[in-house]
Amino acid sequence: MIIALLFTLTALASPPLWRSAPLTDVAGIKAISDSPSGQRATLAGGGIIRVHIADSVPAAEAAFAGERRTAATTWPHEPPAGLPGDQNAGDGEQMLLIRDRNAVIFVRDLGGDATAVTESIQRRLVD
Amino acid sequence: MQTTRTIPVLFLLACSPATSVDISTDDHDVADEVEPASIAIRDAAPAFDPVDGTTLPFTVETQPGYAIHVEVRRDGEYLASWDGESDTNGLFAATWDGRHSDGSAVGSGAFQIVAEVESPVGIIEATHDVYAVRAAFKTAWAEDDDGFSADRHEMYWGADGTLQDAGLDIAHIDAIELDGNPQDLPPVTDVLVRAPEVETEPVAYTWDSRPILTLELGTETVLGSTGLAEADVDLELDGWTVLSGNPLRDGVPVTMQADEALVEGPGIHTVDLSLRFTSTDTDGATWDVGDQILPMRFYMTMGPSGFTRELDKYRPWALVLDESLAAVDGAEPNDNAVLDALVEWIFNDLGLVYDSEAGASFYSDYAMWQWDRPHFFLGEFLLRQNGSVINCSDAANILSAYANMTGVALNQLVILDNFDLNQIKAIGGNQYSNCPFGPWGCGFSYHAVTSTDGGNTIWDATLALDGDQNPGQLPSSELMVQSISGQEYLSRLVKSGQAAYTNNAEGTLQ
Numbered sequence: 001m002i003i004a005l006l007f008t009l010t011a012l013a014s015p016p017l018w019r020s021a022p023l024t025d026v027a028g029i030k031a032i033s034d035s036p037s038g039q040r041a042t043l044a045g046g047g048i049i050r051v052h053i054a055d056s057v058p059a060a061e062a063a064f065a066g067e068r069r070t071a072a073t074t075w076p077h078e079p080p081a082g083l084p085g086d087q088n089a090g091d092g093e094q095m096l097l098i099r100d101r102n103a104v105i106f107v108r109d110l111g112g113d114a115t116a117v118t119e120s121i122q123r124r125l126v127d
Numbered sequence: 128m129q130t131t132r133t134i135p136v137l138f139l140l141a142c143s144p145a146t147s148v149d150i151s152t153d154d155h156d157v158a159d160e161v162e163p164a165s166i167a168i169r170d171a172a173p174a175f176d177p178v179d180g181t182t183l184p185f186t187v188e189t190q191p192g193y194a195i196h197v198e199v200r201r202d203g204e205y206l207a208s209w210d211g212e213s214d215t216n217g218l219f220a221a222t223w224d225g226r227h228s229d230g231s232a233v234g235s236g237a238f239q240i241v242a243e244v245e246s247p248v249g250i251i252e253a254t255h256d257v258y259a260v261r262a263a264f265k266t267a268w269a270e271d272d273d274g275f276s277a278d279r280h281e282m283y284w285g286a287d288g289t290l291q292d293a294g295l296d297i298a299h300i301d302a303i304e305l306d307g308n309p310q311d312l313p314p315v316t317d318v319l320v321r322a323p324e325v326e327t328e329p330v331a332y333t334w335d336s337r338p339i340l341t342l343e344l345g346t347e348t349v350l351g352s353t354g355l356a357e358a359d360v361d362l363e364l365d366g367w368t369v370l371s372g373n374p375l376r377d378g379v380p381v382t383m384q385a386d387e388a389l390v391e392g393p394g395i396h397t398v399d400l401s402l403r404f405t406s407t408d409t410d411g412a413t414w415d416v417g418d419q420i421l422p423m424r425f426y427m428t429m430g431p432s433g434f435t436r437e438l439d440k441y442r443p444w445a446l447v448l449d450e451s452l453a454a455v456d457g458a459e460p461n462d463n464a465v466l467d468a469l470v471e472w473i474f475n476d477l478g479l480v481y482d483s484e485a486g487a488s489f490y491s492d493y494a495m496w497q498w499d500r501p502h503f504f505l506g507e508f509l510l511r512q513n514g515s516v517i518n519c520s521d522a523a524n525i526l527s528a529y530a531n532m533t534g535v536a537l538n539q540l541v542i543l544d545n546f547d548l549n550q551i552k553a554i555g556g557n558q559y560s561n562c563p564f565g566p567w568g569c570g571f572s573y574h575a576v577t578s579t580d581g582g583n584t585i586w587d588a589t590l591a592l593d594g595d596q597n598p599g600q601l602p603s604s605e606l607m608v609q610s611i612s613g614q615e616y617l618s619r620l621v622k623s624g625q626a627a628y629t630n631n632a633e634g635t636l637q
Contacts, residue, residue, distance in 0.1 A: 066496020
């Protein structure tokens with residue numbers, strides 16, 4: 001009884017998982033398509049976006065690590081402070097990879113505004 | 128009393144056959160006393176196509192200064208006529224355009240040219256049988272013989288997501304005439320992302336194939352019937368042999384094959400095939416009846432797609448072949464030469480630039496982040512949807528996809544991981560550096576390349592190596608990564624750190 005109660009309280013305390021990321025509502029994004037790893041889209045000003053909604057936070061952590069490993073051939077050693085997300089990598093300008101709960105967002109923005117693009121996607125996440 | 132008889136007549140000149148000569152005289156004794164008269168119709172074809180612009184010129188040959196009357200008849204019915212006088216050489220030339228004297232068309236079928244002269248010994252006559260026909264094709268198919276002498280490869284239309292069907296025609300016209308004028312078969316489409324509705328489809332064959340084409344005659348003509356049931360008209364095409372279907376008959380397809388390979392190696396062979404319709408007279412002379420153009424574009428590959436996957440999208444995309452075969456045109460027909468040419472083309476001519484900020488991929492993924500699952504967004508790349516900036520995964524995917532579709536099997540490898548670089552020149556760049564990402568970016572966390580043999584031989588369109596004795600120091604000597612041993616490649620690329628070829632994989636497409 002106590003264990004069940006604790007489990008319920010823990011669940012209630014955890015933020016809900018994201019269910020989708022409707023990129024169609026994000027300004028400056030075009031050509032949205034599915035990929036083997038989630039969704040992808042083109043930044044109208046030049047760049048690429050990849051979004052993956054995992055089934056769980058641990059799965060999203062694995063996806064973040066996978067994206068960190070395969071999306072680019074070089075990364076800053078330490079991301080600057082203040083970048084969004086529960087985890088992040090990149091310089092926040094040209095490139096940003098974040099994990100937000102169970103969502104993983106990668107933005108490569110040739111216009112140098114990767115953080116703003118990432119945050120606009122974050123705001124559209126649906127739980 | 129007037130009598131008519133046929134007598135032998137002396138023909139002085141070699142000519143196409145005059146079929147008969149009649150002399151009418153008032154008195155056969157007179158005929159025996161005067162100079163013999165002669166008449167013949169010469170230089171006249173046995174068949175012609177009045178719709179295709181061909182006419183029937185002919186010459187009546189007799190003695191000089193004779194009054195001549197010529198008629199065209201069908202089943203005894205008068206259709207057209209000419210009157211004149213033979214010249215000083217005894218010749219009278221005329222041309223029938225296949226029409227009544229009033230200009231109206233007479234249709235197809237058998238006709239008789241009848242020439243008469245009034246000679247001192249009476250009226251003499253020669254005749255010539257001729258067929259007016261309408262010969263033109265309305266449908267064409269491209270075929271093969273399972274690779275024995277021709278190996279056709281169905282191409283993929285990227286925007287449609289459909290595959291060519293070798294059982295369907297590649298060219299078609301609804302009618303062989305338009306507003307009464309003869310029609311060639313349609314031009315070859317330049318829109319290579321979807322199956323054309325009207326224009327002719329390009330076709331792909333292995334480069335040393337002798338393509339086979341089958342053609343179907345149009346049977347509804349402005350002349351009525353084609354006239355080909357009675358007249359013997361053949362198809363001729365320089366450099367091609369008609370395997371079956373000559374002489375042309377309604378409803379009987381004509382199959383022809385190139386006498387030899389159209390090219391000496393992989394490339395694009397664009398040609399307007401000039402289909403000639405001919406007839407042969409009784410002396411064996413061949414006469415042009417008409418012609419028709421069949422525009423063709425042959426994509427001559429190294430072989431079938433190198434991809435082993437069965438889905439249609441792993442067959443050669445028409446637009447990819449159009450680009451890749453133009454790039455390798457002139458290369459020796461061997462795998463290494465073709466890959467070398469593709470590397471050169473991608474590195475130098477496509478306008479692609481390395482992502483010197485991040486080395487990020489714009490047209491590639493590793494499916495679910497697995498190194499052995501490289502995935503290429505080919506449709507996006509063909510449109511340059513994400514611009515011209517790329518990284519090594521993109522370059523490896525581009526090279527691999529174009530090579531496989533050109534008929535050279537080429538896999539991808541990933542070099543892992545985290546190593547520092549010697550001097551390199553990245554695609555789109557103009558100088559060597561060992562720090563392509565700036566002073567604090569002097570290495571790769573990974574690098575993607577391609578190989579035909581699991582890493583023994585490397586092709587890489589991402590960068591050029593420093594080919595001199597000291598690849599870590601400037602100045603550098605450009606060494607394109609074409610057929611380079613895997614060992615040499617790593618020794619020239621890697622300054623320090625772990626670097627090994629891993630995850631030999633074919634890749635997937637979208």
